[in-house]
Amino acid sequence: MQTAAYTDDQIKTIIQGPGDVEWRYEMRRECQEIIPGLLLGPFVASKSLDTLRNHHITHIVCIRDAKEAFSVRPRFPEHFTYLTLDVEDNEEQNLIRLFPGAKAFIDSAISQGGQVLVHCNGGISLSPAFVVMFVMQHFQINWEDALHLVQNRRYCISPNGGFLTQLKEYEAIYKASVAVAAYPRSNMAVSRRKREDDEEDEAELDRYDDRKRQVMSSDAHVPPPAPMYDPDAMQIC
Template sequence: MDATAYTQDQLRELIQGPSDVEWTYEMRRQCQEILPRLFLGPLQASKSLEALQSLGITHVVCIRDAKEAFSVRPRFPEHFHYMVLDVQDSEEQNLIRLFPQAKQFIDDAIAKGGCVLVHCNGGISLSPSFVVMYTMQYYGLSWEDALHLVQNRRYCISPNGGFMTQIKEYESIYKAKNAIASHPQQGIVSVRRKRSDEDDEDHIQREGARNKRILIDDDDDDAMET
């Protein structure tokens, strides 16, 4: 089903999540399906070839701090397509800059009928932040609703303060992109108007400078006559 075809009632049900699932501590070590064919989990979920194949996983987004590279790494490159993102698990890390390439990888995989696992070391802060932003744009949700949707399927997620700030910022970013995409001509007109205004301003500045030179030349001529 096209994400844009959901009614408000259907979106509310999606956000609330399944009511028949009782969360247990052990589930922290497993991955959960957040969207159709998009799973979120920790490092442990990426270690079992049999478990990944049973879920139909075809692509894996491996997100890690550089110092974790020896353990958080592609384990079955002969079986799955991997994207590795080396980031810092700190509040200063810019996730918004890295997100577009992760989104493209996930989009391409799902478009081909694949299933994607997004994981980091613990599946608590880093990888959930990417999945919340993806969910937000996928369903056209606010950051609060996207966060609740992901949290209602993987209860243990808790993005750090810096990541939460970027998740909130991303809402206005993706909505602005959608607005431009749906009204491209307005964007062109706006750019042309801006360029026209800049040209007018340049013309005014040139005319002002020319008039100033004329006045100076006239003053010099008067001074010479005197």
């Protein structure tokens, strides 16, 4: 899915979100729309077929700890397209490695006009971390703004400390990929040609040094010429 261009004012408005939402405790058991086409919530929201249909859900990212697989699982595979990720909800779990697959799934669904629900068991730490990564890269904003964007729509989220560290790390990763993609291809071609020329020059210098060493080595084995005998030379008795 292509990232649209937004002005600074538009980004600020998007991060702030709707200002007329009064958060109630029971809303943590519901799912909320984070951006058009992407919703975030707990597992309990994914258990209600009526709820999913009311939100026009077409795709579901089910994120769970392997220990929860018996209960946290796809409930309606005949109605929705699922992506299931077994992820431990602890500070040592590597989310960055798993995120590209989730992002590709979400991008594909939204680009086809679908509605995606991302959920874990409680919708507090694990699934919100994935959604924060997604909106961070989608809007090309920093991790703190992305976190606020999601929190302003689902107030109860609280990724653990390890996940927050990875959000900071992912900001640098996605920005580097954006910079590489934006680098003019012509400059890349010039840089590649220059690198190839430099490599050829270095190779030629190496060949020259090899030839020079071979000549010096062969000269070292040639005996010096014998002195010539001059019969007319003066002999000292």
